Each structure stands twice: as structure tokens, then as C-alpha cells.
Amino acid sequence: MTNTFEELVAKQRAVDEAHVRVRHLQETYGPPTDTKWSSMQTTTWETAWRAWRDLARELRTAVSDFARAEGKPRHVVEAEVKQAALDQQEGGADT
Template sequence: MAHTFDELVAKQRAADEAHNRVRQLREAYDPRTRARWSAHQRATWETAWRAWRDLARDVRVAVTDFARAEGRPLLEVEAELTRAVRTDERGEPGG
């Protein structure tokens, strides 16, 4: 599937947001007490973790497809994507 660079940025942002949610839950639930998490806490964390995992996988596939379609090195596209997402996070125009 062909992707635009803007789509890659959006996908990466979604994956980053999902990762932040996993970190927030881990901190809120205290990882040292994971064995004592309630069923609700465990289900919430596992759902968030799966969402992050799936989004991160989708980003990897999309970036690989994009690099191949554009005839560019994967590392170059990944670096450009990282710069674009970081720039956007600062509230500045992205790449």
C-alpha cells in the first residue's frame, strides 16, 4: 500500500501516543506491584500495550513500503520521519 510522508507522520504520532499511554498506566499502577494489579488494571494495561504494539508494527511496515516505493534507504526515511515528528511536537511546521 502506498503511503504519503504525511501519513507516516500521522502513524508515528499515533504510535507515540499509544506508547505514552502504556507508560502512564505503568506509572499509575506501579510496576513493582504488577503481581497485585486488579483484573481491570491488567486488562487495561494489556489492551494499551497491544494497541501500541500493533501501531508500531504498522509504522514499521508503512515506512519500509514508503522507502521501497521512493527508492530511498530505509534509515534515511526513518531519520526524516523522526525529525518531522519531533519538530511537530515542538509546535513548529513539520518536514
């Protein structure tokens, strides 16, 4: 199933939010080599990391499918999606 451009932008925003969550956890817990994480911290971080990884993989597949359907290079669609997600995050124009 090919996604619409708007769906790709929503997926990109979900990937970005998941990445922010992973980075926040790393900053909160400290480097695992310097600070011993509890098992709950490790599980929380691993769950967040897997969610980010899975969302990113789904986005890559969806962008590839969309690009193929539109006859555009994947990297062009990827850049357009990232820019549109950034514009929405900053309160810019919706595309």
C-alpha cells in the same frame, strides 16, 4: 498501498501517543512485581500495550514500503519521519 510522508508522520505520532499511554499506565499502577494489579488494570495495560505494538508494526511496514517506493534506505526514512513527528509535537515546522 504506499503512504504519503505526511501519513507516515501521523502514524508515528499515533505510535508515540500510544507509547506514552502505556508508560503512563505503568507509572500510575506501579511495577506489577511490586504492586498487585487488579484484573481491570491488567486488561487496560494489556490493551494499551497491544495497541502500541500493533501501531508500531503498521508504521514499520508503511515506512519500509515508502522507502522502497522512494528508493531510500529504510533507516533514513524512519529518522526523517521521527524528526518530523517530533517537530510537529514541539510546534515546529510542518514537513
